[in-house]
Amino acid sequence: MVPIRVGLLGLGTVGRGTYELLRRNQHEIARRAGRGIEITAVAVRDVEKARAIVGNDVSVSSDCNDVVSDPEIDIVVELMGGYEPARVLALDAIARGKHVVTANKALLARHGNELFDAARARGVMLAFEAAVAGGIPIIKALREGLTANRIEWIAGIINGTSNFILSEMRSRGVSFDAALKDAQRLGYAEADPAFDVEGVDAAHKLAILSSIAFGVPINLDAAYTEGITHLAKEDIKYAEQLGYRIKLLGITKRTVNGIELRVHPTLVPLQRLIANVEGAMNAILIKGDAVGVTLYYGAGAGSEPTASAVVADLVDVTRLHTADPENHVPHLAFQPDSVAALPWLSVDDTVTSYYFRMRVADQPGVLADITRNLAEGRISIDALFQREPSEGENQTDIIMLTHDALERDVNAAIKRIEALPTVLAPVIRIRQEELL
Ligand code: NAP
Ligand code: HSE
Numbered sequence: 001m002v003p004i005r006v007g008l009l010g011l012g013t014v015g016r017g018t019y020e021l022l023r024r025n026q027h028e029i030a031r032r033a034g035r036g037i038e039i040t041a042v043a044v045r046d047v048e049k050a051r052a053i054v055g056n057d058v059s060v061s062s063d064c065n066d067v068v069s070d071p072e073i074d075i076v077v078e079l080m081g082g083y084e085p086a087r088v089l090a091l092d093a094i095a096r097g098k099h100v101v102t103a104n105k106a107l108l109a110r111h112g113n114e115l116f117d118a119a120r121a122r123g124v125m126l127a128f129e130a131a132v133a134g135g136i137p138i139i140k141a142l143r144e145g146l147t148a149n150r151i152e153w154i155a156g157i158i159n160g161t162s163n164f165i166l167s168e169m170r171s172r173g174v175s176f177d178a179a180l181k182d183a184q185r186l187g188y189a190e191a192d193p194a195f196d197v198e199g200v201d202a203a204h205k206l207a208i209l210s211s212i213a214f215g216v217p218i219n220l221d222a223a224y225t226e227g228i229t230h231l232a233k234e235d236i237k238y239a240e241q242l243g244y245r246i247k248l249l250g251i252t253k254r255t256v257n258g259i260e261l262r263v264h265p266t267l268v269p270l271q272r273l274i275a276n277v278e279g280a281m282n283a284i285l286i287k288g289d290a291v292g293v294t295l296y297y298g299a300g301a302g303s304e305p306t307a308s309a310v311v312a313d314l315v316d317v318t319r320l321h322t323a324d325p326e327n328h329v330p331h332l333a334f335q336p337d338s339v340a341a342l343p344w345l346s347v348d349d350t351v352t353s354y355y356f357r358m359r360v361a362d363q364p365g366v367l368a369d370i371t372r373n374l375a376e377g378r379i380s381i382d383a384l385f386q387r388e389p390s391e392g393e394n395q396t397d398i399i400m401l402t403h404d405a406l407e408r409d410v411n412a413a414i415k416r417i418e419a420l421p422t423v424l425a426p427v428i429r430i431r432q433e434e435l436l
Contacts, residue, residue: 003036004318007067009043009089010080011050013187014103014130017307018079019054022314029311033318037311043067068093075317077310078102081191087111094118094126099321101313103130103306106195109204112211112218116331123325127313132205133158133282135305136298137312142212142286143333149288151213153253155435156284157277158205160301161188161196162228162248167278170236170245176229188280188301198227199248199263206250210261213286214254214342215334219261222344226264235357235428238399239267242383244355245275246430258343260350267355267401267432273297274435285435293436348408353382353432358398358417359425362389366422367398373420377413379405395424401432 008015019039022029030036043064044050050060061067068076068089076093078086078100086107090100091114100119102108108115108131119126129139133156142151157163161183168179180197183189188196195201203223211218228248239246244267253260268275273295277283282300287293299305320328330336360366367386374381384400402410414427 001035003030003038004033004074004321005038005040005072006075006077006314007041007043007070007073008039009064009067009076009078009086011042011044011053012079013303014306014310015042015077015079016053017303018077018310021304021307021311025311029315033315035318037314037318041067041070041073064089065092068096068098073098074321075099075101075314077314078104078107079310080104081106083107083110087115090115090126091118094122094124097122097124099125099127099317101127101310101317103128103310105131105201105204105208109207109218109220112208119331120336125317125320125328126331127317128208129313130306130309132208133284133296134160134298134300134302135308136282136284136296136300137309138209138284138296139212140312141294141296142209144329146286146288146291146294147333149290151254152287152289153251154206154209154213154284154286155249155251155274155433156206156209157247157274157282158209158250158284158300159196159199159202159248160280160282160299161190161193162199162202163277163282163300164188164280165197166228166231166236166246166248169233171278183280186280187303197229199225200227202248202250202263203261206252206261206263209250209284210252210259212333213252214259215332215339216259216342217339218332219344222259222261224262224264224347228265231265232428234397235355235430238357238397239355239430240270241385242267242355242399242401243270244268244432245270247275247277249433251433255345257349258345260345260347262347262350265430267430268435272435348411350407351404352407353404353434354379354402354410355430355432356398356400356402357428358423359395360398361422361424362394362396363422366420369420369422370398370417373413373416374402376416377405377409379403379409379413
């Protein structure tokens with residue numbers, strides 16, 4: 001059988017990895033796919049740079065439309081990133097009856113509903129395994145492997161760059177800026193690294209996972225997003241003293257009142273496996289009603305790990321290329337006519353436990369004032385310690401963990417506590433999850 005023909009939009013970290021992986025393992029891949037998979041055209045901005053990688057066997061253009069409109073091409077792989085022109089190019093490819101593979105979570109989180117509708121209407125596949133958690137086959141696991149389950153929650157380290165930065169800061173004392181530079185050098189970071197460190201990239205991935213888990217439309221706007229830029233070294237240290245590690249988690253949960261969708265630094269008990277996931281590795285916990293908690297671990301970013309997921313999609317699409325569209329696995333796990341809009345919970349309505357650090361005057365009655373305000377908000381303390389002030393210092397830190405509390409009550413209590421004359425700085429609050 002003739003090989004299936006692929007056009008690549010983008011030949012950067014992931015594009016180059018995909019090109020090289022397909023070449024290196026072409027025979028093994030063809031044995032699995034049932035026919036060869038061949039990249040015949042590439043579009044990039046810098047044609048000379050691309051030519052040095054692919055030589056003269058592949059056509060190289062600086063115009064993505066050349067690839068998308070090429071009638072010889074069966075699958076368009078979008079690895080350029082960003083919203084536009086990626087969106088219009090993907091739509092054009094779909095309209096021309098081509099299957100699309102993408103690693104672009106930003107695109108799917110923002111425009112996925114439109115793109116999946118278009119792909120369904122045209123009867124083509126839009127595959128996106130690489131868009132979430134790099135090389136971990138999490139989309140397949142959630143969409144197919146756990147299909148018997150009613151999913152209860154997902155919690156994951158789904159941004160390699162921020163996990164890499166937190167690991168480097170904690171274990172090697174590297175500064176935030178230096179660790180970010182390393183992550184960029186290693187090809188983990190987004191074109192705009194603010195997406196990584198402000199939690200936006202994790203929110204993109206979480207919005208996609210949530211849709212597949214609960215059979216709801218993708219809704220990025222429902223996500224509460226907080227990154228790691230405001231984390232202080234002392235909180236990382238105090239958390240460890242209390243038996244916790246701080247991780248940037250994406251959490252989505254089904255509750256009786258609606259669905260939670262939130263990304264924020266989180267205290268995780270040190271004895272959980274996920275607390276010990278370091279560097280650019282990702283890990284995702286999924287709780288299903290039948291299977292219980294399952295954990296998926298692996299490289300969340302980087303050239304070949306991500307290419308591994310892109311090529312897996314290419315093999316899937318190749319196998320199903322001639323299949324009746326009704327026999328395709330639904331893009332977002334649920335049959336399109338059974339996708340339902342469930343209510344989304346505001347972060348104010350979430351219930352979790354908390355870590356607080358309060359900078360206070362070192363004088364009698366301070367702790368009593370604080371605990372009275374917490375009690376007024378029905379917030380109960382689980383653990384507490386006070387840093388011993390150094391010689392001559394007239395202020396100190398109180399560090400505490402709480403039991404579960406409603407975020408709205410916590411916000412009100414923090415406001416009252418910050419108004420106390422003995423509380424000298426804004427209260428640091430980090431959410432905590434037991435992940436059981
Ligand atoms: P990258 O290294 O910056 O590569 C982007 C490629 O796209 C480059 O070859 C660039 O061409 C090309 N490109 C960008 N805009 C273009 C345009 N308007 N016309 C033609 N070509 C254009 O990016 P990447 O890290 O490979 O990421 C690609 C996608 O994969 C993004 O959506 C990203 O979020 C996603 N992703 C990345 C990783 C990772 O670890 N890096 C992991 C998972 C998913 P030039 O080289 O000529 O500039
Ligand atoms: N910038 C992303 C990360 C790439 O660091 O996780 C993988 O999606």
